[in-house]
Amino acid sequence: MDEVEVVVAHSERATLRVGDVFLKVDADRARLDAEVEAMSLAPVPTPEVLWRKPPVLAIAALPGTTLGRLGGPSTGSPAAWAAAGAVIRRLHDAPPPSRPGRAGRSGGALAAELDAECELLVTRGLLPADLVARNRRVAQAVLRPWTPAFTHGDLQIAHVFVYGDEVTGIIDWSEAGRGDALYDLATFTLGHEEHLDDVLAGYGTDVDLDVIRAWWSLRSLLAVRWLIEHGFDPFAPGCEVGVLRSRM
Structure with missing residues (x-):
């Protein structure tokens, strides 16, 4: 019998792998529905949906390997990264869905969320005040007009599979929708x-x-x-806190 591998798990959702099948468990049915819809609309390679029985979605594994992960080395060649860029452009050029995605939050809502979060990071002693203030000033450039695009919304490099220099598929579409294309590009290159x-x-x-x-x-x-x-560690080498420090 194949072993069950816990790919990721937290209080919102979990992903398990059993052989060549991934099982996504999500208590939010709307999020599962959005993921399936986005994969059906996206003009890029996506995994095959095997079956769906909320709160579980079963999808087939993709050939190849991921380009890497945040905090770890990239296993992809420059040509593979360029191929990923071309696939991302194809997605962004497609007609955007009517549903706003994670990359589609309004400037006002985003600014309010950022202000509140920065205050908590400092008052709870999670990050130094000067580090937060410097990155808050850098982040201000995000708050500008942008043209809505078809965005993935969580385009980490661990969600992009390649075989050689060819992209074989992109997974985890639950945050997809209308949004800022540069959010996807930034997420994809975060830490790399x-x-x-x-x-x-x-x-x-x-x-x-x-x-x-x-x-x-x-x-x-x-x-x-x-x-x-x-239960994750943003202080690990190459991860989020390292990205913030690099802006100093």
């Missing part, structure tokens, strides 16, 4: 700034690098407390 040029070579258009750097800061500031409270 050395591959940003490769990604943009494949993406094939000029982007505002200051906004990508701003998203690195903003995304990290919003993630630190949640990660600590859910």
Whole structure:
């Protein structure tokens, strides 16, 4: 019998792997529905949906390996990173869904969330005040008008599979919807700034690098407390706190 591998688990959801099948357990049925809908609309490779019986979604494993993970080395070649950039561009060029995704929060809501989170990080002693203040100023560049795109919303490198220099699929679409394309690019290169040029070579258009750097800061500031409270370590080398310190 195949072993059951816990891929990720926290209070909101869990993902298990049994052989060539991934089982996603999510108490939020709307989130499962959104994930299936996004995969059906996305003009990029996605895993096959085997069956769905809320709160469980079963999908087939993708061939190949991921490009790496946050805090770890990348296993992908520059050509693989460029191929990923081209696939991301194909997604962003597609007609965006009507549903707003995680990357589609309004500037006002995002600014209010960021202000509240920065205050908590300092008052609870989780991060030094100067580190928070510096990254809060950098993050300000995110708060500008943007054209809605079809965004993945959680485009970590661990969610992109490649075989050689070819992208075989993208997983975990529960946060997908209308949003800021540069959020996806920033999420994908978070902690792997050395591959940003490769990604943009494949993406094939000029982007505002200051906004990508701003998203690195903003995304990290919003993630630190949640990660600590859910048993993850944002202080590990190459992870969120390291990204914040690199902006100093």
